[in-house]
Amino acid sequence: MKHKLKMILRQVWARFLYHTGLHILLGKLMPQRLTILTSHCVTHKTNAFLPQDMKIEGRRLEALLDSFGKHYDWVSVGDGWSRLQSAQGRSMVALSMDDGYHDNLEALLPLLQKRGLSATVYLESRPLDGQSLNWTHKFFWLLARMDHKQLVERYLAHSQDPLAKQRLAEVLAAGGDLNYTLKKVLKYEADQADVEASLTAAFVEAGGDEPALCRELYLSWDDAKALHAGGVELGGHTVHHWVLSGLDAAGQQQEVSGGQQRLATQLEASRSFAYPFGRHWDWNQDSSDAVRSAGFATAATTHAGTNTRSTDPMRLSRWMIDDNTPMHLMATELCGGFELLRKFGLDLSE
Numbered sequence: 001m002k003h004k005l006k007m008i009l010r011q012v013w014a015r016f017l018y019h020t021g022l023h024i025l026l027g028k029l030m031p032q033r034l035t036i037l038t039s040h041c042v043t044h045k046t047n048a049f050l051p052q053d054m055k056i057e058g059r060r061l062e063a064l065l066d067s068f069g070k071h072y073d074w075v076s077v078g079d080g081w082s083r084l085q086s087a088q089g090r091s092m093v094a095l096s097m098d099d100g101y102h103d104n105l106e107a108l109l110p111l112l113q114k115r116g117l118s119a120t121v122y123l124e125s126r127p128l129d130g131q132s133l134n135w136t137h138k139f140f141w142l143l144a145r146m147d148h149k150q151l152v153e154r155y156l157a158h159s160q161d162p163l164a165k166q167r168l169a170e171v172l173a174a175g176g177d178l179n180y181t182l183k184k185v186l187k188y189e190a191d192q193a194d195v196e197a198s199l200t201a202a203f204v205e206a207g208g209d210e211p212a213l214c215r216e217l218y219l220s221w222d223d224a225k226a227l228h229a230g231g232v233e234l235g236g237h238t239v240h241h242w243v244l245s246g247l248d249a250a251g252q253q254q255e256v257s258g259g260q261q262r263l264a265t266q267l268e269a270s271r272s273f274a275y276p277f278g279r280h281w282d283w284n285q286d287s288s289d290a291v292r293s294a295g296f297a298t299a300a301t302t303h304a305g306t307n308t309r310s311t312d313p314m315r316l317s318r319w320m321i322d323d324n325t326p327m328h329l330m331a332t333e334l335c336g337g338f339e340l341l342r343k344f345g346l347d348l349s350e
């Protein structure tokens, strides 16, 4: 009930600010902010099998760039954070894209270049290096060819992890939102090496070609260099895109600094980092320590909100958006409308 009331208040407040035009005035009155909108892909033939909530249509994105650009400066995350520290200029909005998908070069860059804008692409380094994908892509690729039940059956045929086998059998028997529960078990409960091995076996069995899929779906280092030359900031997002909190401190260090080293070797060391998956349970103090010691100035989460000078740079807020994210809610976050209520103890931003 409390959550429902919060959702109603959130809608009423955002619609009021947006449709009266007050969001423009409030945006000028509130202290300088950097709001980060984030996604993974611009809808493109290369990412057709990825879920809709990972993508945004090119035309929709253009509308956002043009509309929000009237009142705020579009910046990269790195530039935005520097400008916040110097307290210069108007409030800012940044677009970030996670992982390093191929469409970022073919579909995103032309939209940015047409407007002379920058963005930040956080790169997971292994796909750019080794023609190898993390398991989530094999999971989505398989789901484009079979239903959840068939996928679990194929998984169980290959898995050697008794705990995961037991949990997946329970999930199947319980029904409900299989997509959500399956991902949860695979991400947080199962042995990660077994998840990789089992999904790879199921993927190959179904005719999947990992290097070919990797080349189609992800950027190469040459592509990343072309993005960078086009004015896009490249950030760190680890080597393998594993859940950092599932690793010990040394393992986290390897993941974070390994990604930074690949950026430094191919291009230049980056100042911006994003935690894989980005929820607060996906990383911990060891992760932030690793991020700092690898030379990054900021680390971004996937918790919605806006950022000010006083935001902890190791936990920048970012809002995961897709084609269904309403304009009035985004406009309210950007103008500081949710931030204002937070000052009065009312948090409606997520």
Ligand SMILES: [Zn+2]
Binding pocket: 098, 099, 237, 241, 276, 277
């Ligand atoms: Zn990611």
